[in-house]
Amino acid sequence: xxQTVFAPWENPDEKPLIRFQNVTKRFGEFTAIDDLTLDIxxxxxxxxxxxxxxxxxxxxxxxxGFETVTEGRIELAGQDIGHVPPNERAxxxxxxxxxxxxxxxxxxxxxxxxxxxxxxKGEIEARVEEMLKLVRLEKFARRKPHQISxxxxxxxxxxxxxxxxxxxxxxxxxxxxxxxxxxQETQFELMDIQETTGTTFVIVTHDQEEAMTVASRxxxxxxxxxxxVATPAAxxxxxxxVYVADFIGDVNIIEGxxxxxxxxxxxxxxxxxxxxxxxxxxxxxxxxQKAHLAIRPEKxxxxxxxxxxxxxxxxxxxxxxxxxxxxxxYHVELPGGQIIKAQTANTRRLARRDITWEDxxxxxxxxxxxxxxxx
Amino acid sequence: MKRxxxxxxxxxxxxxxxxxxxxxxxxxxxxxxxxxxxxWAGFSTKWYGELFQNEAFLDAAWVTIKVAVVSxxxxxxxxxxxxxxxxxxxxxxxxxxxxxxxxxxxVMPEVITGLSLLLLFIGIGxxxxxxxxxxxxxxxxxxxxxxxxxxxxxxxDRSLEEAALDLGSTPWEAFRLVTLPIIAPAVISGWLLAFxxxxxxLVIASFTSGPSATTLPxxxxxxxxxxxxxxxxxxxxxMILIVTVGVVTASLVSKQSAIRAQKDAxxxxxxx
Numbered sequence: 001x002x003q004t005v006f007a008p009w010e011n012p013d014e015k016p017l018i019r020f021q022n023v024t025k026r027f028g029e030f031t032a033i034d035d036l037t038l039d040i041x042x043x044x045x046x047x048x049x050x051x052x053x054x055x056x057x058x059x060x061x062x063x064x065g066f067e068t069v070t071e072g073r074i075e076l077a078g079q080d081i082g083h084v085p086p087n088e089r090a091x092x093x094x095x096x097x098x099x100x101x102x103x104x105x106x107x108x109x110x111x112x113x114x115x116x117x118x119x120x121k122g123e124i125e126a127r128v129e130e131m132l133k134l135v136r137l138e139k140f141a142r143r144k145p146h147q148i149s150x151x152x153x154x155x156x157x158x159x160x161x162x163x164x165x166x167x168x169x170x171x172x173x174x175x176x177x178x179x180x181x182x183x184q185e186t187q188f189e190l191m192d193i194q195e196t197t198g199t200t201f202v203i204v205t206h207d208q209e210e211a212m213t214v215a216s217r218x219x220x221x222x223x224x225x226x227x228x229v230a231t232p233a234a235x236x237x238x239x240x241x242v243y244v245a246d247f248i249g250d251v252n253i254i255e256g257x258x259x260x261x262x263x264x265x266x267x268x269x270x271x272x273x274x275x276x277x278x279x280x281x282x283x284x285x286x287x288x289q290k291a292h293l294a295i296r297p298e299k300x301x302x303x304x305x306x307x308x309x310x311x312x313x314x315x316x317x318x319x320x321x322x323x324x325x326x327x328x329x330y331h332v333e334l335p336g337g338q339i340i341k342a343q344t345a346n347t348r349r350l351a352r353r354d355i356t357w358e359d360x361x362x363x364x365x366x367x368x369x370x371x372x373x374x375x
Numbered sequence: 376m377k378r379x380x381x382x383x384x385x386x387x388x389x390x391x392x393x394x395x396x397x398x399x400x401x402x403x404x405x406x407x408x409x410x411x412x413x414x415w416a417g418f419s420t421k422w423y424g425e426l427f428q429n430e431a432f433l434d435a436a437w438v439t440i441k442v443a444v445v446s447x448x449x450x451x452x453x454x455x456x457x458x459x460x461x462x463x464x465x466x467x468x469x470x471x472x473x474x475x476x477x478x479x480x481x482v483m484p485e486v487i488t489g490l491s492l493l494l495l496f497i498g499i500g501x502x503x504x505x506x507x508x509x510x511x512x513x514x515x516x517x518x519x520x521x522x523x524x525x526x527x528x529x530x531x532d533r534s535l536e537e538a539a540l541d542l543g544s545t546p547w548e549a550f551r552l553v554t555l556p557i558i559a560p561a562v563i564s565g566w567l568l569a570f571x572x573x574x575x576x577l578v579i580a581s582f583t584s585g586p587s588a589t590t591l592p593x594x595x596x597x598x599x600x601x602x603x604x605x606x607x608x609x610x611x612x613x614m615i616l617i618v619t620v621g622v623v624t625a626s627l628v629s630k631q632s633a634i635r636a637q638k639d640a641x642x643x644x645x646x647x
Binding site: 064065066085086087088091092093095096097099100101102103112113116117146160161164 | 532534535537538539540541542543544545546548552553556557636
């Protein structure tokens, strides 16, 4: 039995729900969004990821209607929404501060949007009850926002923004105010709710782990530009630039000069006196071109003996060990002064005692472990 | 409780005596049975009785209250609107000039405000009476309301309004259903401030009142020029009483809401 994978972005016939077409947004002299084009499909859980000031919040506010587009157009289900005021858009937003109305009860907060639609009393009551059940807050319906906990407030905000069954739900750093444990639980809850309701979610976050966990696709942004849009796995395993590789997770970057050594195989000369690194690459490099090899620490093996079968192996000295409980990261200094991070899972209860500070060790990796990047 | 040092006791006594001794004297003499204000001749409440027979005073009191209620209401509406535009309107041409101009009457000498209003009313041929006093009081008290309301609006979380818009309310609905209820305490205290300002204003009212309408402060002032009568003492005592009740009520209400908020916050902590 073949299961269909949810990947509408790979289907050329699929119409996007949201289309940013050469969108530019300027605040005076400052360009927040620079000629940006992006498609987001129905039922996606799309994450806009980037450091603060990269323009991700501006994109979200343009979708909600709080900011106007300077140039270009934004389409929602094929219609230009550039000049539609926020109260007439089938888009709802969950605010970073939650923005719950302090003078209204939980029940009234959730009913607020439904009442604006002039729905009948019975309809409103049924929908509010349904929403309260969805976020498991039936018992707190009569409380005021300041009488419930932070996690509960977050769920009220979610219920309120979902109550009108919007085509698109925007989430602005929705879990930023929660502590780590609660945040992780809530991430799964969000994914469940997204799946149950079938709503398209666009989430803005600076937390890469959060984006990786919840999103179907992630857009990594930098200074008003989208650097890469791909699934979390593709972003992690096949970053298209050093910026993305560095932003998502931990990475070793080795700079050098390339010379082709066969079909999709290259030798990277990176340090005098060291043998070149062998690496496979799908992108084509020419002789003598500068390249960056990005390797994740967990793809590098660390051993006390020289590994027999490894394509790339080099000796170094342990500089630092970071014990994280489930993992240990070794910082290994090579003779050239370069520091390479290698990570191993602590599968046994006692951390490996055979490697310690100042020990000479061998690190090794295969030809396909890393990604060669032009910039 | 810690005993206070003699220095603190002395300064407290002196300070409060300075503030309240004149009023205490006034209150005591309002119960004097003698017609001579400065000679004590035994306890009596007859001046209160006579006060309530005095048509002129009652009329003036009625005018004062009418003027205070109407002008403070107008001032509250206008002042809130001005505050909203100045805080929320973003950067429009001449914003700084406008906000400066709104607050200028705060420091303008009342004599000048009164005189300019008088000239205006004469110029447009408006007969001086209740209407002109109301207009004048609205003019000078709306800037106080605007100050009070805008200080609340500055700390107001803008995303609450955006959330209301996002959920489908028109800008007016967002203001009426979200902004106004939340800033209501500031609007109410702005109204109370305007009300008290109007109640005890003498200077501006004396410029803008006419023979048909006199406010209580004008009445008292002109009566005192002919000599202080025990009736005036009685009237002043009543005014002190009204103001005291108002102030005490307002502080009790705000204290209670603070206590309630604290209790709620504690409940929320337990729920966490």
